[in-house]
Amino acid sequence: MRMLAILPMQANQRSAFAEIWIPWLRDTMKRTPETEDLAIMADPATYYREHGGEVFLAMLDGLVVDAVAVKKLGDAGFEFCKLVVAQQARGHGAGRALVERCIAFAAEQGGPALFLQSFNALDVALGLYRRMGFIDAQPPSGMFVLARTEVIMKKRV
Numbered sequence: 001m002r003m004l005a006i007l008p009m010q011a012n013q014r015s016a017f018a019e020i021w022i023p024w025l026r027d028t029m030k031r032t033p034e035t036e037d038l039a040i041m042a043d044p045a046t047y048y049r050e051h052g053g054e055v056f057l058a059m060l061d062g063l064v065v066d067a068v069a070v071k072k073l074g075d076a077g078f079e080f081c082k083l084v085v086a087q088q089a090r091g092h093g094a095g096r097a098l099v100e101r102c103i104a105f106a107a108e109q110g111g112p113a114l115f116l117q118s119f120n121a122l123d124v125a126l127g128l129y130r131r132m133g134f135i136d137a138q139p140p141s142g143m144f145v146l147a148r149t150e151v152i153m154k155k156r157v
Helices: 016-028 035-041 044-049 094-108 123-131
Strands: 004-008 054-060 063-072 078-085 113-118 151-156
Touching (some): 004 094, 016 035, 016 054, 016 063, 016 078, 044 054, 044 063, 063 094, 094 123, 113 123, 123 151
Parallel strands (some): 078 113
Antiparallel strands (some): 004 054, 054 063, 063 078
């Protein structure tokens, strides 16, 4: 049986997020990373933590296979950002586990809600989010809406 663990990013894993996320965005989704994306990927843990968020990695049998960031949005709550599940990790529950960890983090920090941005091509992910209780929403104040965003959702925590 394969072992899945969701852990905060450590200093020695600084490049792990970018190594998974940038190729996924460019090659799989055929989208160009925006300026903000590239700046964040240079040091995601520092970027998110200094603003009250966190970066989580999914480890499958000790290898980093997935990543997600949680961004503080002021009084509106939090946003989970840049969730990516590597091809070899699909079907092992890592995506759901990362979202559950983001929900728990937002609740632990006082919520009141967790938001996300996505696009319609990610129909499997959007279905998962809806099954987990996310609903369509307007962006809260403090959310930087990316040019590629087509869907914004939220869940009360």
